[in-house]
Amino acid sequence: MNVIRQTFEVLRKELLVEWRSPARVSGLFFFALAMLLMVAFASPTEGILRTQAGGTLWISLLLASTRSMDQSWSTEMEHGAAEGMLLWPVEPVAIYYGKALANTAILLAVTVAIFPLMVGLYDVPVRGDLSMLAAIAVMGCAALAAPGTLYGLITAQARGASVLLPLLMFPLVVPALLAASRGTMVVIEGDPMLQGSSWLSLLVAFNAIHWSLSGLFFGRVLEDG
Amino acid sequence: MEAGSAWMLTGPNGSGKSTMLRCMATSLKPHRGHILVDGTDLWENRQTLRAEIAYLGHELHVWDDLSPRQNLQAWNRLGRFEVDVDALLERVNLEPHRDHPVRAMSAGMKRRLGLARLLLKKPRLALLDEPFGALDPEGRELVLDVIRELRTSGTTIALATHLPRIGAQACTHGLALEAGQLLWAGTASGLLERLP
Numbered sequence: 140m141n142v143i144r145q146t147f148e149v150l151r152k153e154l155l156v157e158w159r160s161p162a163r164v165s166g167l168f169f170f171a172l173a174m175l176l177m178v179a180f181a182s183p184t185e186g187i188l189r190t191q192a193g194g195t196l197w198i199s200l201l202l203a204s205t206r207s208m209d210q211s212w213s214t215e216m217e218h219g220a221a222e223g224m225l226l227w228p229v230e231p232v233a234i235y236y237g238k239a240l241a242n243t244a245i246l247l248a249v250t251v252a253i254f255p256l257m258v259g260l261y262d263v264p265v266r267g268d269l270s271m272l273a274a275i276a277v278m279g280c281a282a283l284a285a286p287g288t289l290y291g292l293i294t295a296q297a298r299g300a301s302v303l304l305p306l307l308m309f310p311l312v313v314p315a316l317l318a319a320s321r322g323t324m325v326v327i328e329g330d331p332m333l334q335g336s337s338w339l340s341l342l343v344a345f346n347a348i349h350w351s352l353s354g355l356f357f358g359r360v361l362e363d364g
Numbered sequence: 365m366e367a368g369s370a371w372m373l374t375g376p377n378g379s380g381k382s383t384m385l386r387c388m389a390t391s392l393k394p395h396r397g398h399i400l401v402d403g404t405d406l407w408e409n410r411q412t413l414r415a416e417i418a419y420l421g422h423e424l425h426v427w428d429d430l431s432p433r434q435n436l437q438a439w440n441r442l443g444r445f446e447v448d449v450d451a452l453l454e455r456v457n458l459e460p461h462r463d464h465p466v467r468a469m470s471a472g473m474k475r476r477l478g479l480a481r482l483l484l485k486k487p488r489l490a491l492l493d494e495p496f497g498a499l500d501p502e503g504r505e506l507v508l509d510v511i512r513e514l515r516t517s518g519t520t521i522a523l524a525t526h527l528p529r530i531g532a533q534a535c536t537h538g539l540a541l542e543a544g545q546l547l548w549a550g551t552a553s554g555l556l557e558r559l560p
Contacts, residue, residue, distance in 0.1 A: 145442060152427075152438040159429040159465065218466075218474075219423025222391055223481075226425075228415040229442050 142233050149229070149237020156214060157245060163210050167203045167249050174199035175257055185262060192263045193324035196254065197279060197316055204246055204283040205305045208291030211242055216295050221361065231358030235288060239350070242284035243277075250276050266329035271339065275326065278342035279319030285349035286311050292360055318342045365537075367488070370511055370521035372531040372552055375541035381524035382422070384541070385491045388522060389419035401489075415443075418487035420495060424478035428467040432458050432477045435466060439484055447484050456480045456506060471498035479510060490514055492523040496530055508534045532556050 157164055178195045182188040188195075215221040224234050254276070258265060265272070287308055294303040322338030365371055373381040386392040388399060390410040399406040401413055426435045436449040453462045456476040461469060466477065475498050482490060495507045511521055511534040525531040528538070531552070538555025540548040548558060 141444070144444075148438070148441045152430075152442070155434060155438070156427055156429050159434075214427060214429070217428055218426050219421070220425050220427055222423060223425025223439075224442070226389060226391060226414050226417070226419055227439065227443055 142230050142236075145229050145233035146236040146240070149224075149234050150240045153211070153238055153241030154244070157241070163207075164245055164248060167207055167245065168252050170206060171199040171203040171249055171253050172256060174202060175253065175260060179260055188261050189263050190324075192257060192261045193320040193322075193327065195261075196250075196257050196323060197320040199253065200246060200250060200280070201283060201309070201312065201316060202305075203249055204242075204287050205301075205308060207242060207245055208284075208287040208308075209295070209301055209304055211238060211288070212291045212295035213300075221292070221295075225361050231361050232354050234361065235354050235357035236350075239281075239284050239288040239353070242288050243281045246280035246284060247277060250280060263327055265327050267326035267335065268330065271330070271335045272323065272326045275319060275322040275335070275339055275342065278339060278346055279315065279322075282315035282319065282342055282345050282349065283312060285346060285353050289353040289357055289360065292357070315342060315345045318345065365520050365522070367520055368515050368518050369537055370515055370523070370535040370552075371537045371539060372528060372535040372555065373522065373524040373539045373541060374526070374528045374531075374555065375547070378543070379541040380544040381541055382493050383544075385419070385493050385522060385524055386421065388489070389417055389421070389491050390414055391419065391421070415485075416488040417491065418482045418485040418489070419491045419493075420478045420482045421491075421493045424474055425481060426466050426474065426477055429465055431463045431465055432469075432480070433462040435477065436480055436484065439481055443484065445484050445486075452480045452483060455483070457502075472500060472503055475499055476503060476506070479507065483510065486517075487514075487519055489520045489522070492521070494525060495523055496525060496527050504530055511535070528552075528556060528559060 175195060179188060257263065290304055290307045294300040294307065297303055318338045318341040322335055322342065325334045325338065373384065375381055383392065387394045388406070390406060390413070393407055406413055430438065432453060433449060436452060440447055440449055453459050456479055458473060458476050458480065461473060466474060479495070496504045499507065514521060521535070523531055523535065532538070532555070535552040538550060538552045539546065540555060540558070548555065
């Protein structure tokens with residue numbers, strides 16, 4: 140019970156920090172939007188752009204997520220707040236889940252903001268089930284946040300954190316990226332073969348593994364830092 | 365170290381004062397030797413003993429974007445304490461700045477906030493690394509008052525300082541360190557007599 144309460148308190152603190160410095164979330168939004176625009180300009184035809192919409196969306200979110208995780212931990216490192224939490228009577232697992240939930244929420248907010256822009260910009264009509272699309276968005280953001288929060292801590296303690304984090308994180312999230320982008324595309328196209336639920340299941344499995352394993356290892360990583 | 369005693373650690377830069385305090389705070393694992401608390405190994409039992417140790421180091425363990433009040437409220441809730449945060453802010457004279465972001469505060473004010481954070485815990489052992497640094501005379505007096513108060517309530521104190529004449533006003537014992545070695549241990553007044 141204490142862990143759940145502490146997780147909530149960490150989440151509350153994270154969202155308060157984001158609320159007090161909104162430039163961070165808006166920065167992520169414009170970063171992801173810039174990616175969508177660059178791909179639109181670089182794409183040879185509108186048809187290709189439409190077929191790649193899901194992949195482009197999730198690559199934009201992946202790149203934005205590395206900035207998000209990096210910022211999330213640099214805030215904790217600035218005055219040693221991460222060490223402070225380690226030495227405070229807080230369960231490390233609560234710190235992990237609180238931060239990972241906050242990172243999921245921030246990514247989800249960016250997704251909600253840029254998805255309509257992508258639909259308009261790429262001229263992609265959404266024909267499928269919106270609730271399935273929402274579920275894929277939530278699971279996809281959670282799949283980026285779970286390993287990102289753990290690896291963000293590892294790299295925050297090293298030099299060149301902003302380079303190291305993508306190097307460690309990208310190979311790990313390939314299955315999630317594949318499932319989220321393919322799932323998004325099949326739902327956008329109307330999901331005639333009912334494949335959306337399969338991609339969603341893959342995302343759920345990815346999340347189950349990474350949220351549990353990262354929670355398990357987080358305390359050790361925090362302690363060794 | 366007897367309960368309720370206050371130890372002052374002195375020595376030149378690099379003598380090991382901060383390292384010793386960080387080991388006692390369980391922020392660092394000692395390479396050699398053991399720190400015992402009531403006969404039990406501190407590092408082995410760190411998860412439970414951390415609740416009884418408060419540490420004010422060079423890093424103040426605060427979030428820059430939050431105000432002093434929000435910082436203390438967050439630490440208060442995380443630790444499941446029920447301390448009156450506003451009264452604490454008044455205690456360290458930060459009441460007029462309670463809603464300003466920490467980022468905009470001076471080094472001395474941030475130090476006062478670190479002190480307030482330390483007081484949330486009601487610790488058995490309080491560790492203070494250069495607690496007088498960046499503080500004006502009034503702030504230094506505040507730190508001395510806090511140390512005296514903590515001692516009265518049975519808290520054991522260890523503080524590292526380059527200002528032993530100030531530290532001795534609230535400490536009972538003194539340690540002189542050099543290059544990681546203990547040079548001298550005794551009373552705080554005895555330590556002052558050895559100073560040039």
